[in-house]
Every structure is written in C-alpha cells, then in structure tokens.
Amino acid sequence: MVACTAGKTSVTGSWTRLDHEPEQFKKIVILGIAQNSQNRRIFEDQVETRLAAKGYPVIAALDLLPPNAAIGTITKEIVGSIFESANIDAVFTMSMRHQEDTRHYVPARGTYYTPYYSTMGFYDYYGGFSNYYYTPGYYTGSFQVFLEANFFNLETGELLWSAQTKTQDVHDINKMAIQFADAIVEDFIRQNVVPAPPEASKKK
Secondary structure: OOOOOOOEEEEEEEEEOOOOOOOOOOOEEEEEEOOOHHHHHHHHHHHHHHHHHOOOOEEEHHHOOOOOOOEOOEOHHHHHHHHHHOOOOEEEEEEEEEEEEOOEEEOOOOOOOOHHHHHOOHHHHHHHHHHHHHOOOEEEOOEEEEEEEEEEEOOOOOEEEEEEEEEEOOOOHHHHHHHHHHHHHHHHHHOOOOOOOHHHHHHO
C-alpha cells in the first residue's frame, strides 16, 4: 500500500527580461536537454503540441536532430548549423534541475504479545492482533522533480524568459510531461514573451 497525495505541477518562479519588447519569430525549436531521447521526445511533443495549437510556429528538436543527439555527442556548432538551415530563430529549452526523494517506508504496526493471552477470551485476543493485521505498512514523504524552461533569441543569444516548476508525487513520465507542458506554456503565454500569432488573434 502506498499513501500519497494526488500529484501536481506548479510554476515556482518566472522571469522575463525587463527591456524585452515582444516580437514574432519565424520558427521556434522546442529543445529538451537530457540524455534519454525517449523522455526528451515526450516532453518536446507535449510542449510543441500546446504552442502549435495556439498558432506559434514551433518544431520539436528531435524532428531536426539525430535521435542520439545529446550534450557530449553533438557539438553546438553542428546544432547551430542544423537550426540555421531550418530557419530557427528562437529556442525553447527544457531541462531538469534536480530531484528530491523524501519517501520512506513505515512498517506495519503490531506487537507479538506474551502468553498472558491464555487468560483472555477470543475477542480480547483478536482485538490485540487487529492492529497488526489491519494497519499495513505504507510509504510516506514525497518525490519532487524540479524542471526549468528557458526561451532564447537565437540570433542575439539573449535569454528572454525563464521559469521553474516543481512536480510532486508524479511517477509516470507521460503524466509529468503533460502537467509540465500545461503549466509552463500557460506561463509563457501569460508573460507575453512572444505575442499571439496574428492567425490565433483572429480566431478569438
């Protein structure tokens, strides 16, 4: 048995460059920074889907880079060349900052009593052991993952926006990606880092 609260993701901090004037970009690449390409794909696709639904010109990095592309296996010069050929002028990065696991197991409660039970009736005897049988062990504490998203103007190299999230007690990578994408895209749009595309504005 596992005792836990419903998992959730929330934005814990958000920053936007003070002198930044919202501007349109030709194409934004969604880049997950991680060694595991499968996890990268899951997060990139979730963020790409939400921004594309709002009319933003986005593409997942793994649609451009080789599947094994990761820090240490492909140089920044090669990445820059690939992005340039795809007309990428902005980068939306995602990475894990750290994780904390404070979960620990609380063993089942119960006591093996001494033979004085021989003087008790059945119900007294049964009641004495009921705690052992009906208070099973469980896990307590929490599992937290802290992620960060950044948005860069690729042509100037400037960081325009940064936000951090905390995900608590979500152990499925797909659910974590969905919650992260919901929270981070909402903040990105609310901060007006990139104005809503003209096509999206006309639909309102």
